[in-house]
Amino acid sequence: MNTQFAMDVDAGLSQPTKSLPSKYFYDQKGDELFRQIMALPEYYLTRAEHEIFTQQTQALIEALGVSKDKHFELIELGAGDGSKTKHLLKALLSQGYQFDYLPIDISGHVLELLSESILTELPALSLRGQQGDYFEILQDLKDRDSSKVVLFLGSNIGNMSDEQAAQFIYSLGANLSEGDKLLLGADLIKPVDIVLPAYNDAQGVTKAFNMNLLHRMNRELGANFVVDQFDHFPEYTEEEGIAKSAIISKVDQQVTIDSLNKTYSFAAGEKIHVEISRKYNHQVLASILKDTDFTIADTLTDSQGYFADFVLAR
């Protein structure tokens, strides 16, 4: 039995305002649905960052401030399939930069797939996958000669509150040295007619992605959610700059979770908050960086101005 999952579900559903951690989206089904999301016409984020990596590769390399005479470590947090990073790696290799590529992921399976696909395309790459917790691995990598560039792409930072993001970036800084860089991919604040459809697509893939959490609790925790009695409820205002997804109960109902031996009540219209996707601008980021060791050294944006890769200097 999945004890941590059960405990987090109980904690989240026992609060007056119900919530569930968004990390539980990503079981096998959720991984597949997220891959489908990235290909949706409405989900511009992946394409926008991909454009930065393919159309501004040279500017990116210059902004990272790496030198051909000095070996460095390129560390990627939660590398996924590496489809964006590949373009950067390829350019660095062909220009004679000396570096190791260290993708870090909690999933050994993800790392195997990534390594195989990257090494097939770039056999000359020095790749050392690291499985485990980001901070533990960074700590192990600290105090080595090589300078470091850390990649945290895809607006994965968006799932954190500003306080969590500040703590996360502060901790990254604590495990890096002066002169190291952090390349942070972040979706930008923009009007609701662009952002909201990315989280409310016409095909209903995002709805299925959210509802999978209910299916997952049914499968793994012996819950009896009647999924049709809940709906997907996305919200966004440009003023706030945070896309929020909730699952809303359509009726008054009760759900029993066998593995917790507990029953939870849902009122008609009551929400379970399942995800925030924070959107950024220079000011939001500067305020998050205030008490960290990082400053904004450079900003690369896609041609539509939808997404940014911020180069942060330690």
Ligand code: AVJ
């Ligand atoms: C993986 C966190 C960047 O917030 O845009 C996509 C996850 N959720 N559609 C995002 C997600 C619903 C995604 N991140």
